[in-house]
Amino acid sequence: MRRSRPLSEQDRSLWAAFARHIKPLPGRAMPVAPLAPTITPPPAPVVVVAPMPPSRPAPPAPVAIGAQPAGLDARRWKELRRGRLRPERTLDLHGRFAQEAHGAFHAFMAGAMADGLRCVCIITGKGSGEGGVLRRELPHWLNGPGLRGHVLAVAHPHRANTGSVHILLRRVRV
Structure with missing residues (x-):
């Protein structure tokens, strides 16, 4: 038999927020709902600016038949x-x-x-x-x-x- 892990406080509050919108079966009482869930936003990502790699030469412009290219006298x-x-x-x-x-x-x-x-x-x-x-x-x-x-x-x-x-x-x- 597998043991289930206990629910965290955040899991319980999420379930309670969901269960609040459910109508209980006849003869059953609605469990006491905890406060609205408090979901903390994840921390902002840390942006690391890496140094620029050495610049590579740009690829040459496409050649066209009959068009004078740059660099030709x-x-x-x-x-x-x-x-x-x-x-x-x-x-x-x-x-x-x-x-x-x-x-x-x-x-x-x-x-x-x-x-x-x-x-x-x-x-x-x-x-x-x-x-x-x-x-x-x-x-x-x-x-x-x-x-x-x-x-x-x-x-x-x-x-x-x-x-x-x-x-x-x-x-x-x-």
Whole structure:
């Protein structure tokens, strides 16, 4: 047989406050109710202000095709935008499925960064109607967490040719 623990004073006062609203059965008397329950509020939490951790560098702003990024001088941007900055390597994704193109793109970019290339060209094709799937997906791939910090600027080499982009990569600091 299990022993029940005795009720605390607070438990008794809570029960009495509840029982006060109950009508007793015929022939039974209402027990004498203690005073209204006195519930003490819990103590206020102690707020400890920890020292600020060392600040981390803010993530770079998303790259947009055809928008001059901060930190790139006007002359270099003009060369990239007008196609005068020649790409050192080209990847043609035209006609590939998105999943295959995604893998090829990341392998190509990893190789370009490992070789210390400065400018590369990606050909997605113009697509039909609103534009191709690859053309729409490329900005998302460029802004991915593993690649965004390495991409400095992206532009179409000519206004009429929206099926390819030149990507200017950040210099590798040694």
